[in-house]
Amino acid sequence: MINHNHLPRLIFAGTPDFAESALLDLISNDYPVSLVLTQPDRPSGRGYVKRQSRVKMLANKFEIPVYQPQTLTSQEVEQKLRSVEAEYLIVAAYGLIIPKSILEIFKNKCINIHASLLPRWRGAAPIQRAILAGDQETGICIMQMDEGLDTGPIYLTEKEKILSSDTAGSLESRLRQKGGKAIVKALNLIKSKAIKPRVQSGFGVTYAPKLIKTETKIDWAEPAFAVERFIRAFSPQPGAYTSLNKTNLKIWHAIEVDSSPAAIPGTVLVKEDKTLVVTCGQNALQIEELQLSGKRRMKARDFTLGFRLINGQIMGD
Numbered sequence: 001m002i003n004h005n006h007l008p009r010l011i012f013a014g015t016p017d018f019a020e021s022a023l024l025d026l027i028s029n030d031y032p033v034s035l036v037l038t039q040p041d042r043p044s045g046r047g048y049v050k051r052q053s054r055v056k057m058l059a060n061k062f063e064i065p066v067y068q069p070q071t072l073t074s075q076e077v078e079q080k081l082r083s084v085e086a087e088y089l090i091v092a093a094y095g096l097i098i099p100k101s102i103l104e105i106f107k108n109k110c111i112n113i114h115a116s117l118l119p120r121w122r123g124a125a126p127i128q129r130a131i132l133a134g135d136q137e138t139g140i141c142i143m144q145m146d147e148g149l150d151t152g153p154i155y156l157t158e159k160e161k162i163l164s165s166d167t168a169g170s171l172e173s174r175l176r177q178k179g180g181k182a183i184v185k186a187l188n189l190i191k192s193k194a195i196k197p198r199v200q201s202g203f204g205v206t207y208a209p210k211l212i213k214t215e216t217k218i219d220w221a222e223p224a225f226a227v228e229r230f231i232r233a234f235s236p237q238p239g240a241y242t243s244l245n246k247t248n249l250k251i252w253h254a255i256e257v258d259s260s261p262a263a264i265p266g267t268v269l270v271k272e273d274k275t276l277v278v279t280c281g282q283n284a285l286q287i288e289e290l291q292l293s294g295k296r297r298m299k300a301r302d303f304t305l306g307f308r309l310i311n312g313q314i315m316g317d
Contacts, residue, residue, distance in 0.1 A: 007031050007032060007187075007191070008031075008032075008086075008087035008088055008187070009032050009034050009085065009087050009088075010026065010031055010032065010033050010034065010086055010087070010088050010089070010090055011036075011037065011081060011084055011086040011088070011089045012026065012033050012035075012036050012055075012089075012090050012092075013036075013037035013038070013089060013090070013091045013092070013094040013096075014036075014037075014038060014055045014091065014093055014094050015038050015039045015054075015055055015095050016053065016054065016055075016095075017054050017172075017176060018092060018093045018115065018172060018175070018176045018179065019038075019054075019055050019092035019093045019113075020054040020055050020176075021176040021177055021179065021180040022090070022176075022179050022180040023036065023058055023092075023180075024180065025180030025181060025183065025184050026090065026180075026183065026184060026187075027058075027064075031184070031187065033062075033064050034064075034065070034085075034086050035064070035065050035066075035081075035084045035086065036055060036056070036059040036064050036065070036066050036067070037066075037067050037068070037069070037094065038055045038056045038059070038067075038068055038094075039053060039094070039096065040068045040070060041053070041068070056068070067080060071096065072096055072097070072098060072099055072102055073099050073101070077102075078101055078105065081102060081105055086106075088106060088110075088111060088187070089102070089105075089106045089109065089110045090111050090113070090183060091110065091112045091113070091145065092112070092179065093113075093115075098110060098145060103145060103146070103147065108144055109144075110145035111143065111144060111145065111155070111183070111186070111187075112142075112143050112144075112145050112150070113140065113141075113142060113179045113182065113183050114126065114141045114143055114150055115127050115138070115172070115179065116130065116139065116141065116208065117137070117138060117141060117157055117159065118141045118143060118150055118154060118157075118200055119150075119200045119201055119202075119203075119204055119205040120204055120205070120206050121138075121206055122149050122150035122151065122205065122206070122207050123149060123150065123207045123209050123210070124208060124209065125208045125209065125210055125211050127168050127171055127175065128168045128208070128211060128233045128234065129206075129208035129233075130162060130171075130208075131162065131166060131167075131168060131171065131229055131232055132230060133206075134226075134229060135162055136161065137160070137161055137162060138159075138160055138162055138171070138175070139157055139158050139159040139160045139175070139178070140157065140158045140160070140175055140178050141154050141157050142154070142155045142156050142157075142182050142183055142185075142186040143155065143197070143200075144197045151200060152197070152200070153197030153200065154197060154198055154200060155186045155189070155195055155196075155197050156182065156186050156189070156195065158178050158181075158182045160174055160175055160178055165232075166232060167232045167235040167236065168232070168233055168234065168235060168236070168237075169236045169237075211234070211238060213238055216234050216238055216239065216240050216241055217241055217242065218230060218231070218240050218241065218242040218251065218315075218316060219316070220242070220265040220266035220278065220279070220280050220281070220315060220316050221265040221266075221280070221281040222280060222281050223280060223281050223282035223283065224256040224257075224259075224281075224282060224283035224284055224285050225256055225282075225283075227254070227285055228255070228256050228285060231251050231252070231253070235252055239291075242266075242315045242316045243315065243316055243317060244268070244310065244315050244317070245310075245313065245317075247293060248292075248293045249290050249291060249292045249293060250290060250291045251285075251287060251289075251290050252288075252289040252297060253288040254278075254285040254286060254287050255288060256283055256285060256286075257283065257284050257285065257286045258283055258284070259277065259280070259283050259284030263279040263284075264279065265279055265280055265281050266278060266279065266314045266315040266316045266317070267279040267312065267313075267314055267315075268310050268311060268313045268314070268315060269284070269311065269312075270304050270310065270311040274304045274305060275301065275304075276300040276301070276303065276304050278315055288300055290303060
């Protein structure tokens with residue numbers, strides 16, 4: 001039984017939606033969050049207006065002080081964190097590297113919520129990399145942070161099946177909920193001394209580097225099943241793209257179908273019912289939803305009705 005009157009004081013560091021769920025679960029379970037670290041407000045959207053992170057908005061709602069340094073390497077930041085006198089630093093997709101000077105403040109009580117089954121997919125984009133690789137399972141690791149890249153010992157893991165229909169967005173949504181519950185569970189077990197961290201295995205180590213725009217271009221020479229995974233892995237952000245008649249377009253949803261092996265990969269085939277098929281290195285993809293540059297998403301059938309002279313053209317030209 002956890003005595004909620006003696007729960008440890010926390011500092012929480014996180015920025016996107018993934019982190020928001022963890023912060024809410026900590027608050028809902030009466031963990032005293034004394035300070036929230038989140039990245040500075042950044043311009044986004046078509047109006048390029050500065051926007052607050054979801055974590056900042058949640059912290060403001062509960063009147064938790066928010067701190068938004070550009071970096072964590074200054075003495076000012078170190079002094080600020082020391083002044084809070086928190087016992088734990090909880091990190092979830094914060095977006096800044098936690099330097100040694102900050103780790104030393106909390107000794108072995110910097111805890112990270114990581115969206116993979118470590119040591120597989122250490123790094124910034126574990127959800128997208130898992131889908132790209134065709135993994136059938138992923139999960140959440142609650143780990144003790146050290147100076148390495150997601151190399152610290154693990155308190156607990158929670159597994160999650162990757163569905164054949166999962167996009168990065170749908171999988172992240174489930175892992176987000178699982179991560180919030182897992183950090184509360186881990187802290188409760190740590191407090192009751194019912195759990196100790198275990199050293200990560202040296203086998204099965206893979207890395208999940210940050211996504212870059214140049215890697216999101218579709219290669220139609222790949223088998224259809226691989227291209228379909230590619231599309232799901234980059235949805236909703238940043239989106240898998242190709243080109244047609246020198247115009248970029250994003251593909252949001254596609255289904256693998258049989259195709260004649262004679263067609264050049266990337267060949268556009270418009271069927272009699274106006275369905276849109278693109279050939280791949282093996283089989284083909286029936287495109288269900290796409291988006292022209294600067295336009296809204298649309299059903300592929302609406303696209304073929306508006307662009308009648310695309311049959312036989314090559315995508316990715």
